[in-house]
Amino acid sequence: MKILQVNFEKGWRGGERQTLYCMRAFRDAGHQVSLLARDGQPLAQTAQQEHFTVVTRQRPFEQAWYLLRHARDFDIVHVQTAGSLTWAAITRRFFGKARLVFTRRTSLPVNPQRQWRTLSKWRKADLFVAISQMAAAEPRRLGINPILISSAIEPRQINTAHAQQVRDEFAIGNKKVLATSAALVSVKDPLTLIRAIARLHALRQDFIFLHFGAEGDCSEQARALIQEHGLQQVYHLAGFRQNIEDLYSLFDIFVMASREEALGSSVLDAFALRIPVVSTNAGGLAELLDDERGYLCETGNDEQMAAALQQALAHPIEARSRADKAWQYVQDHHDTGRMSARYLAQFEQLTGQAR
Structure with a gap:
């Protein structure tokens, strides 16, 4: 054909x-x-x-x-x-x-x-x-x-040099890495995500957050909110990056705050690398994280999201079990x-x- x-x-x-x-x-x-x-x-x-x-x-x-x-x-x-x-x-x-x-x-x-x-x-x-x-x-x-x-999703060889370059760029050291890959647009709801990270940072200071994604209609508000909560050294707007899949190897938790999402292919990438996922229940994300393949929270609810992140960080064995279940799901269906x-x-x- x-x-x-x-x-x-x-x-x-x-x-x-x-x-x-x-x-x-x-x-x-x-x-x-x-x-x-x-x-x-x-x-x-x-x-x-x-x-x-x-x-x-x-x-x-x-x-x-x-x-x-x-x-x-x-x-x-x-x-x-x-x-x-x-x-x-x-x-x-x-x-x-x-x-x-x-x-x-x-x-x-x-x-x-x-x-x-x-x-x-x-x-x-x-x-x-x-x-x-x-x-x-x-x-x-x-x-x-x-x-x-x-x-x-396609399995791919991770470029470890690329990942190391980003590790050095943000001086990650021994900190845990929470991250998302989403443009700074309203449908991806970066403002709720920033508020959730502010709540989490009030509980613990052993992590940084990397937000990869292009500029959008929420860019100015996002920067202002980061400054308002004093998160300049915690919440990093890392911009659009080529070969973002290489960088998943740095992540301890992957986060999605979308208000609308038909599926969420970036979540599938996290699943494939056995990275625990915290996500809203928007659209197809609820399907993906069903059966405890991750941690679900309501859209626009920064308090629930912060609690889910704390749960995943405080109970790594449980988080790993959910990530393993998500990995098997990807092998079977995607x-x-x-x-x-x-x-x-x-x-x-x-x-x-x-x-």
Whole structure:
């Protein structure tokens, strides 16, 4: 099969990494894989380095021009973001025998004022995939029945030199490392996280917190709140880092404070490295941490989060037991081979119908 992956997002987050995992897995299975992506962004650059065929454009509407002319050259057009689906839906009538696949990676509720538009473009997809029960909830409410295919993670060799560089940069020494990987945006709720760390620091001073992630709409508030609580030497805004997976080897606890999350692929990374996780119960995070695979707390509740962090730090044997259970869960449910096989089975069914 000839498969076109479409992801026009800026930066490098879970959806972009999952797009690359799909590309690798489909190519390994013997299929021709191409990418339509935004020029100069990490996804396009990484795919080019891995010798994929990559088509780049600068402006979102230029996706439509490319799809208008070339979608029919593929068997499958696999769109990975809602923004790109808009342009794919507009040009869908010109796809010829190509089949349109959309993977929903968010759990955000549909705006009632835009519901009919959203439903209209969702219905253009020949196959609608959701990565979790929460990601599937809104489509189901609107009469669409998605196929569930979970995100995956790839085992990778840790660059210990990279991890050591960051250890030295923040003078970690013998301190415990609590960390997150999330942009400074409201949906990730960094302000609740900072307040939780302030509460924890009032109880113990044997840790630092590393917050990896790009700038966003909460950046100024986050910096002000860190200063307000006197956490300048405790809570470090470490910015966006390439190959963040290398740095997980430094973490004693991984933390997520999201208010909305379809799944949470960064949590899967922590699971794979047997790192205890403290997280809100937002969206798919509750699914991931079910059955005591971590420590759950309510969204926006800094007191609960601080208590969960203290529990994990004060009782390391229990924390390790939960991390072991989470590791086994990842092995059983989130490997790339399983994800690829499920997608390809659906693709083959679609293209068989197309013939």
